[in-house]
Amino acid sequence: MKVGIINVTGYAGVELARILARHPDAQITSVTGRSAAGQKLGDVFPHLSEIDLTITEEITESVDVVFSALPHAASAERIGRALSDGVKAIDISADFRLKDLAVYEDWYSVQHPCPENMEQAVYGLTELHREEVSDANLVANPGCYPTASIMALAPAIDAGIIERDIIIDAKSGVSGAGRGLSLKTHFSEVNENFMAYSVDGHRHLPEIQQELELLHSNGSLNITFLTHLVPMTRGILASCYAPLKEGAIASGPDAKDEVRDIYDNFYKDETFGKVVDAPPMTKHTLGNNDCVIYPTVDTRTNRLIVLSCIDNLVKGAAGQAVQNMNLMFGLPEDEGITQLALYP
Amino acid sequence: MKVGIINVTGYAGVELARILARHPDAQITSVTGRSAAGQKLGDVFPHLSEIDLTITEEITESVDVVFSALPHAASAERIGRALSDGVKAIDISADFRLKDLAVYEDWYSVQHPCPENMEQAVYGLTELHREEVSDANLVANPGCYPTASIMALAPAIDAGIIERDIIIDAKSGVSGAGRGLSLKTHFSEVNENFMAYSVDGHRHLPEIQQELELLHSNGSLNITFLTHLVPMTRGILASCYAPLKEGAIASGPDAKDEVRDIYDNFYKDETFGKVVDAPPMTKHTLGNNDCVIYPTVDTRTNRLIVLSCIDNLVKGAAGQAVQNMNLMFGLPEDEGITQLALYP
Amino acid sequence: MKVGIINVTGYAGVELARILARHPDAQITSVTGRSAAGQKLGDVFPHLSEIDLTITEEITESVDVVFSALPHAASAERIGRALSDGVKAIDISADFRLKDLAVYEDWYSVQHPCPENMEQAVYGLTELHREEVSDANLVANPGCYPTASIMALAPAIDAGIIERDIIIDAKSGVSGAGRGLSLKTHFSEVNENFMAYSVDGHRHLPEIQQELELLHSNGSLNITFLTHLVPMTRGILASCYAPLKEGAIASGPDAKDEVRDIYDNFYKDETFGKVVDAPPMTKHTLGNNDCVIYPTVDTRTNRLIVLSCIDNLVKGAAGQAVQNMNLMFGLPEDEGITQLALYP
Amino acid sequence: MKVGIINVTGYAGVELARILARHPDAQITSVTGRSAAGQKLGDVFPHLSEIDLTITEEITESVDVVFSALPHAASAERIGRALSDGVKAIDISADFRLKDLAVYEDWYSVQHPCPENMEQAVYGLTELHREEVSDANLVANPGCYPTASIMALAPAIDAGIIERDIIIDAKSGVSGAGRGLSLKTHFSEVNENFMAYSVDGHRHLPEIQQELELLHSNGSLNITFLTHLVPMTRGILASCYAPLKEGAIASGPDAKDEVRDIYDNFYKDETFGKVVDAPPMTKHTLGNNDCVIYPTVDTRTNRLIVLSCIDNLVKGAAGQAVQNMNLMFGLPEDEGITQLALYP
Secondary structure, three states, X not given: OEEEEEOXXXXXXXXXXXXXXXXXXXXXXXXXXXXXXXXXXXXXXHHHOOOOOEOXXXXXXXXXXXXXXXXXXXXXXXXXXXXXXXXEEEEOOOOOOOOOHHHHHHHHOOOOOOHHHOOOOXXXXXXXXXXXXXXXXXXXXXXXXXXXXXXXXXXXXHOOOEXXXXXXXXXXXXXXXXXXXXXXXXXXXXXXXXXXXXXXXXXXXXXXXXXXXXHOOOOOOEEEEEEEEOOOOOOEEEEEEEEEOOOOOOOOOHHHHHHHHHHHHHOOOOOOEEEOOXXXXXXXXXXXXXXXXXXXEEOOOOEEEEEEEEXXXXXXXXXXXXXXXXXXXXXXXXXXXXXXXXXX | OEEEXXXXXXXXXXXXXXXXXXXXXXXXXXXXXXXXXXOEHXXXXXXXXXXXOEEEOOOXXXXXXXXXXXXXXXXXXXXXXXXXXXXXXXXXXXOOOOOOHHHHHHHHOOOOOOHHHOOOOEEOOHHHHHHHHHHOOEEEOOOHHHHHHHHHHHHHHHOOOEXXXXXXXXXXXXXHHOOOOOHHHEHHHHOOOOEEEOOOOOOOHHHHHHHHHHHOOOOOOEEEXXXXXXXXXXXXXXXXXXXXXXXXXXXXXXXXXXXXXHHHHHOOXXXXXXXXXXXXXXXXXXXXXXXXXXXXXXXXXXXXXXXXXXXXXHHHHHHHHHHHHHHHOOOOOOOOOOOOOOOO | OEEEEEOOXXXXXXXXXXXXXXXXOOEEEEEEOOOOOOOEHHHHOHHHOOOOOEEEOOOOOOOOEEEXXXXXXXXXXXXXXXXXXXXXXXXXXXXXXXXXXXXXXXXXXXXXXXXXXXXXXXXXXXXXXXXXXXXXXXXEOOOHHHHHXXXXXXXXXXXXXXXXXXXXXXXXXXXXXXXXXXXXXXXXXXXXXXXXXXXXXXXXXXXXXXXXXXXXXXXXXXXXXXXXXXXXOOOEEEEEEEEEOOOOOOXXXXXXXXXXXXXXXXXOOOOOEEEOXXXXXXXXHOOOOOEEEEEEEEXXXXXXXXXXXXXXXXXXXXXXXXXXXXXXXXXXXXXOOXXXXXXX | OEEEEEOOOOHHHHHHHHHHOOOOOOEEEEEXXXXXXXXXXXXXXXXXXXXOOEEEOOOOOOOOEEEEOOOOOHHHHHXXXXXXXXXXXXXXXXXXXXXXHHHHHHHHOOOOOOHHHOOXXXXXXXXXXXXXXXXXXXXXXXXXXXXXXXXXXXXXXXXOOEOOEEEEXXXXXXXXXXXXXXXXXXXXXXXXXXXXXOOOOOOOHHHHHHHHHHHOOOOOOEEEEEEEEOOOOOOEEEEEEEEEOOOOOOOOOHHHHHHHHHHHHHOOOOXXXXXXXXXXXXXXXXXXXXXEEEEEEEOOOOEEEEEEEEOOOHHHHHHHHHHHHHHHOOOOOOOOOOOXXXXX
16 A cells, blocks of 8 residues: 655654554655655654655655645645545545534634535544544544543543533643744743643634534533643643533442443443553553543542543554554554553 | 741752742751751752751751641641740641641541641631731641642632632642652653542642632532642642633623633732733743732633642742741741742 | 563563564563562553563563563572573673673672673673674673663774773663662652763773773773763763774864764664764654664864764663564564654 | 843843842843844743833943843844943853954854954953953853853863863753754754754854863863753753873872862852762752862773753853853842752
8 A cells, every 4th residue: 555645744744654664554655845855754854764765845656545744724735636636535634624614714714725525524533433434535633632532521421421511621742733843842931831722712622522512412512622731742631521410320439430331331342442440641652542541530529530641643643544544445443553652 | 037947858848948048037047857867958958058057857946937848747746846835837738727627637547636726727828818827826838739729719709700610620740749759750750741640539629628618608619629740840730610600790702801800809919929911831930939820711611711820839838838937927928039930 | 482571560671571562473471570569560551451461479481581670689590590491581680791700799799699600691782792692591681871882882993993092971861770769760850950970980881891892902991981861761872982093094074984984884784773974862762772873073183973872771671682582582683673763 | 230131032131131130239221132122021021020121122221231142243243332332241142252253253154243342352251250350341251061161170270180182071951052943942852852962063162172271281172072952941061071190190089089179279269169079960050150060080090070060041141141240340249149049
């Protein structure tokens, strides 16, 4: 299988290259990048020097599938061209995640360059849309925060045990902000510092809302989603809170067990959705494709608390993209993404 | 004014020494520590080498005020002795913070060694109890998380604009866990990692509950309080969420301004309670005694969001202790704690 | 091939487990640990939960090869027993690295518990002793600093282009200090801090000296070796300095090319010894088995400068141990250790 | 005393503002910055919000002294204007540090914009040039690396105990690279990474060479100076190596004592040059103006080793600049710079 990576020079792109370089059934045959065009991939990223490719402006080979790690808007346009050429596409950007064009254009403040492809796009949170992904030509790979947040809350919403008032307090390592320069990612500003950001509303909220409401039998959800920057490179932890529906589950200590059973059952056949016995830490996901989920109950207040962790560049981007590619091409879902977490 | 520091070798103790060494009206005359007894303070802590004192087992000088930075239970016992000797005392431990003995003994799983002094103890969140602190012989210095959380929520509760359902998602640097060794504070375990801890209930919850309920006109509060460990040394950020009471304030964008006015007004005469125009970061408090507070409204969900930052060792421990000492001795409240944040 | 890991709970042990869990020809069948005995490996290390083994006090299975990640002295004793049972052994500790018993006992301040096995031990810096490793029953896996330092200087010494006056200024991430608790590895002490340590002499010096002198045609070397602690988890960078022998190579800018040719030639057939065109960074080796080497010349002073990087837990410990195992069992040298560096 | 800060928005400039805001005899009356011109200082740097000044393009007040924290070349030009106006000037840039115009123009690849002021400029390493600084109108504040390196080696060179072959292996926190954006200071690139940089020659070398040769009785020095980037914000540690001159001091263990005496004596009257008994760490200087120096001898190789630490933004920039200002205006040398290190 020949694979092209558009915008290999961002962190999602370079992580795709790392993963695909060891994928038994994929071969990277073309990689693009604007500012680095003309350079050898291994000169820009020495850890990839074994991949003997020159970065080009455009995909130069005929490929079976293309991953786009471009910024939104730019991505949709290129994806459109690939689809026209009969190439399957996985879009790491936000362009095809939202089903409602108006919501997209409102949150992203651009006109969608390629709305005609929105309908065929499948939201690629694999665990929730496995069948559709298998049949898709275009997969919209989920955002990093949505992956952690949706996987944390889906079982509870699906089981109907929580009220609609949800708080997601999410924390991410700095690589989530990308490789582009900014004072907000300048080492001396971020290091030894902790802050909230996008306090007036983060673009990942509508995506979370859309997917969780699909599972919610009873109208809209009332979600507050707040993001924070952790002085580390990789990892997301989402802390999710919601009131338990009165009478929906046992009260007291049994509540924890009952919630646990619901989660175990929801993810019982999953390779990467892991329900665990103790509060997780992001380090347990460093470099792997897991989403580690710990559901519990604050029995003092009768609230559900769910903690979930992912590596934002793996399950939150490149790893899940490869998971989706595997499904689209009938390969084992975990092929090429079985790496264990790097600890410590 | 002669000052003694009990257990100078913990992080709160050594921070007290740093601050008091530059305090114009205080002189450290005796410092204690168990394992380091017999050593020069400057040999254990080279940055304090100008303080020419030997660490002893017990306070060796007659002093005007004693700070105890001992662990709970051990602290109350020593404080009791100081008070009997007519020495004023500021307790950095949790021993005298809770008014209800049963709550203390339940959360701390010990018998209180000195309950007879509980009644005279003043909870030393200075901004809320200034008058009582001024008259006190015994001040219970607040915990670090409670300082940030209570200051974040007090204005809203006092103004009666929020419902009783409160989520406090708090994040702390590692120095909050103290200088004692543990795998949980081992560098390679904490670095490049983010996790929640004390998920079943953190001991600072009853303290937060007690103080906020004092301000709440209408019965008990339903608080979920969850703590997280940030891979940095100093700093706390608390993200606080609560539904706005219907009709209590304007809806829509005006809500933000109205909330802001309530906060501005609450802290208008304060030196260290600073309401700010933009989401704060912990770095703005590095080494200073400020509590920086940013109140806003999630207008999509009609929830109050308040972000607050402190340096856990200054406003969250040693700095506030000195602020309280200043009041107890009739000194200007900010004497010795005017240091600006170290940036970057 | 059945593999046992003695002391799996240290960082070298747990890294061995991570690597061997994905090795196509090895199966971990027994893991030991003292304090964690009786626990499931996956409960202590959640990222290894797929390995279904209980930690035991002693190796419980008959195995083909045993890795010991015990501290020195304790290690030799266990290794001795394994060898008696006809099991091949790879010792991650320092017990069999030094050829001279007196030097060992002097630097490690213990009596060697198993000197009878010293002679058969092969120093397992694979690139220098490949043939002997292939035939060995006992491999002494090199220290992390020695691996980086020896690989940096071996080509120059072998080519006879430098004088005997060598300075090795080495810097390591904190995982090199192990998983044992100490104030020196306490997060708040190490973070945002940089220091030299073992200034009076680090135990890795005699090992470096022994191996480099084997390559030195002309008597002893005069090596100063100073180690520093970097506030990061993994990675070593060694900066090595030595005067160029007068007339040994061209002077001026050509010196750099000539030195580069010597290094290229020395490592031309190596998978893991990589001579590079630009100064390396430890991140290029994060999680991989490479030793990345950059030789250059300070043409102002006519000194050789060599910079080398490794991941201290991979090429500096577990990865090189597996590389040696592969050779001992006739497998491809890179089997199971082809992981690319995790970037960023 | 009225003070102006040119380019307050860089890290040296903002650190000057922090220090001067608490200086008893100085008042900041004008601050400049290009991109931030028109903004309130406290809006750009919230920790300085008590300083009620607007950033302007040019110094707007008549001032007694001006600090320039501009980049080189730009700085000299502005300094020239200030001097013409009869204002004393302290230049944090490199423009007036080198006595030899050709050396400056060679290393900095620019034509010096203001060579006529070079002669009157005093190199402001205060401990070495106190008298001249006191009389100066123009002080060239030393670079951060030179401050640490020169103070480490000056006593040994002055005492004539070392040969001319010197290696300085220096390590710096990232704030030394300034507030300007670059991939080299991008958080995800620097964090968990360690590297050498400017391997072909760092601009601070000629400065070190110039000052140490002033102390060297016997011709030129043969210095290799290599810089490394530490993943932390503040702090420099310089590890310096040189062969002891044969017969110059005792051999064996006594050598250490003799070297120590030489250093003690050299710095015996100094406030900020501190010779210490144990290897120092950068954290001992966090936020203070100390240069902490540990001289010792590698008795195996008869080499002097000196370790020195500073905070690169304090003794390495703004703190030393204020120390020089104090001397220039007849104030106590330590006024305003007595802050203790922030630990942990």
